[in-house]
Amino acid sequence: MDFACHDSGGMRLIAVEASRIDAAVAIQFKDRVRELTADGPMRVILDLSQVSFLDSSGLGAVVAAMKQLGDGRRLELAGLTPNVQKVFRLTRMDRVFTIHPAVESLGVGLRDAG
Amino acid sequence: MGHAQDHPEAGARPGMLPLTMTFTASALAVRGALQAVKGVLREQALAEEIAGLVEIVLAEVLNNIVEHAYGDEGHGEIDLEMENRGNALAFVIRDAGRPMPGGAPPAGRPQDLDVEPHRLPEGGFGWHLIRELTSGLEYRRLGERNELRFLVPVDGPVTRH
Numbered sequence: 001m002d003f004a005c006h007d008s009g010g011m012r013l014i015a016v017e018a019s020r021i022d023a024a025v026a027i028q029f030k031d032r033v034r035e036l037t038a039d040g041p042m043r044v045i046l047d048l049s050q051v052s053f054l055d056s057s058g059l060g061a062v063v064a065a066m067k068q069l070g071d072g073r074r075l076e077l078a079g080l081t082p083n084v085q086k087v088f089r090l091t092r093m094d095r096v097f098t099i100h101p102a103v104e105s106l107g108v109g110l111r112d113a114g
Numbered sequence: 115m116g117h118a119q120d121h122p123e124a125g126a127r128p129g130m131l132p133l134t135m136t137f138t139a140s141a142l143a144v145r146g147a148l149q150a151v152k153g154v155l156r157e158q159a160l161a162e163e164i165a166g167l168v169e170i171v172l173a174e175v176l177n178n179i180v181e182h183a184y185g186d187e188g189h190g191e192i193d194l195e196m197e198n199r200g201n202a203l204a205f206v207i208r209d210a211g212r213p214m215p216g217g218a219p220p221a222g223r224p225q226d227l228d229v230e231p232h233r234l235p236e237g238g239f240g241w242h243l244i245r246e247l248t249s250g251l252e253y254r255r256l257g258e259r260n261e262l263r264f265l266v267p268v269d270g271p272v273t274r275h
Contacts, residue, residue: 023177024141055173056243060236067232083166090246091239096227 183211
């Protein structure tokens with residue numbers, strides 16, 4: 001899976017460039033996000049706007065990614081598509097994560113230098 | 115085009131229900147099966163929202179078979195049947211893996227999320243999702259095979275999701 005990583009405004013923006021976070025790639029996802037967040041800003045935003053499907057394995061991998069950040073660091077989500085939103089809502093995990101409608105609503109320019 | 119195991123044989127003309135499919139119990143073949151099911155639902159002009167819910171349910175059911183019924187014992191096969199009953203889509207899923215523990219599907223009770231972040235669960239969501247989105251869930255062990263039946267409503271309660 002590919003990711004586009006970009007620091008701006010005190011946040012690390014990680015855009016998931018895959019349409020599915022599911023059982024086939026959950027472990028890969030978790031490992032890659034751990035690498036991408038091994039250091040860097042306290043606040044990490046996972047942009048899921050290109051992800052049209054996430055299953056319980058994917059959800060678990062997102063939770064694991066959050067735990068991997070460690071004390072004081074936050075994992076927030078942005079751009080949840082309808083079916084991904086449904087999974088977060090049905091599992092009530094939408095109450096656990098801060099979820100932004102879109103990366104744009106975070107007020108950071110995509111062209112800002114990190 | 116991908117491997118044969120990723121593209122299940124559909125035992126029905128494209129777009130026609132009932133659909134019957136057999137595919138390898140692997141995560142990649144499950145992806146292929148989900149795509150095939152969605153394609154058929156699109157042909158049936160069923161709402162995208164319904165197709166989305168079907169995909170969520172089937173992903174959980176099928177991945178459970180891959181991980182638990184077959185587990186480390188190599189890849190078996192999964193049979194899937196889908197038919198349109200008008201007010202619901204009816205599914206029958208069969209596999210030749212291990213029996214379900216306790217002879218019944220898990221209750222899938224919601225987990226306690228009111229815990230410290232480092233204690234949040236990373237698993238155990240699947241059966242809750244399945245039970246939330248289906249009705250008439252039945253499991254039977256028939257000889258050396260598992261059979262799971264369920265309905266995904268096409269109208270009514272599903273709109274609350």
